[in-house]
Amino acid sequence: MSEHTDGREPRLRPGGAPVGRAAFLGTVAVGLSSLVWGKAAWDRVSGVVSPVAGTLLPVLPTSGWRIYSIADTMPRFDPTTWRLRVDGLVAEPLELDYRKLRALPRVEQVSTFHCVTGWTVQNVHWAGVRIADVIEPAEPRSGARALRFVSAEHPYDDYLTLEQTTLPDVMLAYEMDGKPLSRGHGAPLRLIIPDMYGYKNVKWLERIELVRVDGSGYWENLGYDRDAWVGHSNGYST
Numbered sequence: 658m659s660e661h662t663d664g665r666e667p668r669l670r671p672g673g674a675p676v677g678r679a680a681f682l683g684t685v686a687v688g689l690s691s692l693v694w695g696k697a698a699w700d701r702v703s704g705v706v707s708p709v710a711g712t713l714l715p716v717l718p719t720s721g722w723r724i725y726s727i728a729d730t731m732p733r734f735d736p737t738t739w740r741l742r743v744d745g746l747v748a749e750p751l752e753l754d755y756r757k758l759r760a761l762p763r764v765e766q767v768s769t770f771h772c773v774t775g776w777t778v779q780n781v782h783w784a785g786v787r788i789a790d791v792i793e794p795a796e797p798r799s800g801a802r803a804l805r806f807v808s809a810e811h812p813y814d815d816y817l818t819l820e821q822t823t824l825p826d827v828m829l830a831y832e833m834d835g836k837p838l839s840r841g842h843g844a845p846l847r848l849i850i851p852d853m854y855g856y857k858n859v860k861w862l863e864r865i866e867l868v869r870v871d872g873s874g875y876w877e878n879l880g881y882d883r884d885a886w887v888g889h890s891n892g893y894s895t
């Protein structure tokens with residue numbers, strides 16, 4: 658089932674093309690309140706594209722994906738029992754069910770997805786929610802400077818600093834290319850941070866733990882960089 662049969666991501670091909678940070682369009686919210694925020698994302702974009710991702714770019718299925726998992730079976734999503742927990746350094750730990758998740762303000766983006774092993778998928782259309790909208794109701798304590806993203810596929814997890822989560826194109830996605838996330842792509846919710854390599858984009862998210870500092874995620878324990886910036890991180894483990 659797993660493509661990672663050797664227990665690590667294969668080394669990036671020598672000469673594998675690094676890809677710049679301009680390859681995404683930024684996450685834009687649907688609705689008026691997003692305009693200011695959308696513009697910030699917009700300023701980082703090169704080329705002529707729409708500030709509202711869905712309006713110019715049709716939602717077409719993207720191709721070139723490889724489905725990755727580390728366990729023998731992928732978690733199965735049951736909308737009646739699924740919960741996202743927000744806990745750790747918060748005043749009010751909370752649990753979101755799927756209905757509440759879908760009721761949060763919707764944001765969208767079109768971006769390029771990069772696996773550190775060298776494959777990329779362009780023009781992926783993601784829809785979901787902003788991390789701030791999920792964690793703020795839990796009232797993070799001032800000492801919480803990082804987030805641990807825990808997958809229902811144990812023991813997969815990874816971290817972002819609080820600052821990294823405020824990048825305009827970081828989101829939690831429940832739709833890909835106009836359809837609810839498929840099981841293989843992490844149903845019902847995954848982390849999206851297109852500026853970093855795929856291994857930071859935790860699938861089958863079940864918990865966000867607020868912590869003091871970031872730690873070492875699943876692939877980082879096997880040698881990959883914590884700050885997995887596309888084109889600027891080690892890209893291999895030895």
Ligand SMILES: Nc1nc2c(c(=O)[nH]1)N[C@H]1C(S)=C(S)[C@@H](COP(=O)(O)O)O[C@H]1N2
Nearest residue numbers: 723724725726727772808813842855856860
């Ligand atoms: N839970 C979990 N999340 C994961 C992984 C995984 O094995 N398990 N693989 C990561 C890696 S290395 C990549 S490149 C992307 C691949 O996303 P896809 O499986 O939707 O193509 O998911 C990331 N998130």
Ligand SMILES: [Mo]
Nearest residue numbers: 772773855856
């Ligand atoms: Mo990857």
